[in-house]
Amino acid sequence: xxxxxxYIVPIFVLSIVIYAFHKKVNIYESFLIGAKEGLITTFxxxxxxxxxxxxxxxxxxxxxxxxxxxxxxxxxxxxxxxISVLPMALVRPxxxxxxxxxxxxxxxxxxxxxFVGRLASNLQGCTDTTIYVLALYFGSIRxxxxxxxxxxxxxxxxxxxxxxxxxTFLFFG
Amino acid sequence: MVTYIWVFFLxxxxxxxxxxxxxxxxxxxxxxGGADGIALLMDMLPLLVLWTGIMKIAxxxxxxxxxxxxxxxxxxxLFPSLPTNHPALGYIASNIAANALGLGSAAxxxxxxxxxxxxxxxxxxxxxxxxxxxxxxLNTGGVTIVPTTVIAxxxxxxxxxxxxxxxxxxLATFTxxxxxxxxxxxxxxxxxx
Numbered sequence: 001x002x003x004x005x006x007y008i009v010p011i012f013v014l015s016i017v018i019y020a021f022h023k024k025v026n027i028y029e030s031f032l033i034g035a036k037e038g039l040i041t042t043f044x045x046x047x048x049x050x051x052x053x054x055x056x057x058x059x060x061x062x063x064x065x066x067x068x069x070x071x072x073x074x075x076x077x078x079x080x081x082x083i084s085v086l087p088m089a090l091v092r093p094x095x096x097x098x099x100x101x102x103x104x105x106x107x108x109x110x111x112x113x114x115f116v117g118r119l120a121s122n123l124q125g126c127t128d129t130t131i132y133v134l135a136l137y138f139g140s141i142r143x144x145x146x147x148x149x150x151x152x153x154x155x156x157x158x159x160x161x162x163x164x165x166x167x168t169f170l171f172f173g
Numbered sequence: 174m175v176t177y178i179w180v181f182f183l184x185x186x187x188x189x190x191x192x193x194x195x196x197x198x199x200x201x202x203x204x205x206g207g208a209d210g211i212a213l214l215m216d217m218l219p220l221l222v223l224w225t226g227i228m229k230i231a232x233x234x235x236x237x238x239x240x241x242x243x244x245x246x247x248x249x250x251l252f253p254s255l256p257t258n259h260p261a262l263g264y265i266a267s268n269i270a271a272n273a274l275g276l277g278s279a280a281x282x283x284x285x286x287x288x289x290x291x292x293x294x295x296x297x298x299x300x301x302x303x304x305x306x307x308x309x310x311l312n313t314g315g316v317t318i319v320p321t322t323v324i325a326x327x328x329x330x331x332x333x334x335x336x337x338x339x340x341x342x343x344l345a346t347f348t349x350x351x352x353x354x355x356x357x358x359x360x361x362x363x364x365x366x
Contacts, residue, residue, distance in 0.1 A: 009279065013227055020234035027230055034229020038222035041285050042214060049217075050210030055179050057209055058186035058202045067189065093313075104326060112332035118341075124323050125342030127349050128272075128315025135175050137309060138301065140285050141292040145300040146175065148360045152306065153313035155356045160314070160349025167341045 041140065048139025052132060056095050065090050082116045084109075088123055093130040093157045100124065119168040126160035217281065224282040228267070237263035251311070251354070254303045261290035265308055273318045284312055303361055310357045314350035318343060 020027050069086055076083060088102040103120045110116045130153035138146055190199040231237045241248075241263035248266060249257050264287035271280035291305050292298065301309075320342050327335035 016227060016231045016234070016236060019236060020230045023234045025230065025234045030230045030233040031226040034232075035222045035226035037229065037286075038225030038282065039218075041225065041282070041289070042218045042221050045217075045285065046210075046214055049214050050207055051179065053210035053213055054203075054206035055182035055186065057206050058190070058199070059182040060186075061198060061202055062186040062189040062195070063193070064185055064189040100322065100326075103323070104330075107326060107330040112327040112330045112335070117327075117330075117332075118338060121320075121323050121327060121338040122342050122345050125317050125320035125338065126315075126345035128313050128317075130313035131178055133313045134309060135178070136281075137284060137288050137312065138175060138305075141288050141298075143292070143295075143299060143301050143305070144175065145297075146309075147301045147303075147306050148357065149301060149306045149309045150178070152310045152353050152356045152360065156310060156314045156349045156353025159352035160345055163348045164341075164345040167344055171341050 045136055045140040048135050051139075052135040056098075056132070060091065060095060060098055082119065085116050085119050085123065088120055089161045092123060092127060092161070093154060095132065096129040099129075115168070115172060118172050119165065122164040122168050123161060126164045127157045130154060130157050220279070221282045221285075224279055225286065228264075228283065228286065232263075237267070241266055252304045252307055259290070259294075261287045261304070264290060269311060269316060272312070273316050280312075284308075307354070307357050310353040311350065314353045315346065316350055317346050 017027060020030070065087060068090075069083070072086070073083060076086065084106055088099050088106070091102060092099040103124050106116055106120045112118070112121065130150070134146065134150060134153060138144070138149075186202075187199055190196065190202075228237070241260075244266040245257050245262065248262050249255070252259075252262070252265075255262065264283045268280050268283035268287055271283060287308060288305065291302060291308070295302050295305075319339065323338065323342070324335045327338070
């Protein structure tokens, strides 16, 4: 497949540098100042990232979510929701890598063109890892009172997940 | 709020591992948890440093300013609390654009920079401003137009049509984002009444 996104980054970088050169900006100096800011930012976000990865790993590896699914199974069978995709829906707001791993698993066992495979693809695309993004962005600037950010983010996730189910049924069901 | 999530994950996770007798697993997690965090940071570090360097060039040559002027009409509707020439708008726009194209790793540095800009004008440094929350909602929703990773994986696993999910995933992500923004809008209105 011709992948357009492969061209976006190089073109983006080159146009900036060429334009800046044309504008007689001290490019090298600017880059160094910016890169230093990036280093500082990385140090600033480090505690938040380490803290979040630490507890997320414990939570996911405790298999508490799988334990919960047992109780949901009979209900879901009745509505016709494939069980294999459910852990993914619940993990999606918590960890991007974990939900990606589940998706890869689904592709491997059911194939990407199966109903579950398509559903998993849509679930991965419909939202981002709310809790991680929240912890990272607010952690980087030391904001602890986050207002209604989490509720709004999780609400959006919930709507996204439901819509992904419905749309997959409508388009590919 | 993050505190509650943190404590919840830690206590429920540890509690359940102890309950199911997986004490070895728990020990293992506690001892290697830090290393996983560092590994993730090390993945991000080069990208962050490179992109903030490139973006500084864009800022100094006033490209960023031009770009934010371009998207200002749309963004000022989403962020009514920000003055139209606020420096964060350029970064917010770049972040959304990078996310939309499925370049998640390029989007993060812009997003962090936008947050920094917003924090400069924040009178209460420990409390999120309205603009921060709206930006967060947009980001956690992940407005993805081309889900590059998903398409690449579908291709790898031999899909007959890897990109067939683009349309459906756009529909899902847009509904999800609009829902989040409406939620945010209602909450904001309530606060002002």
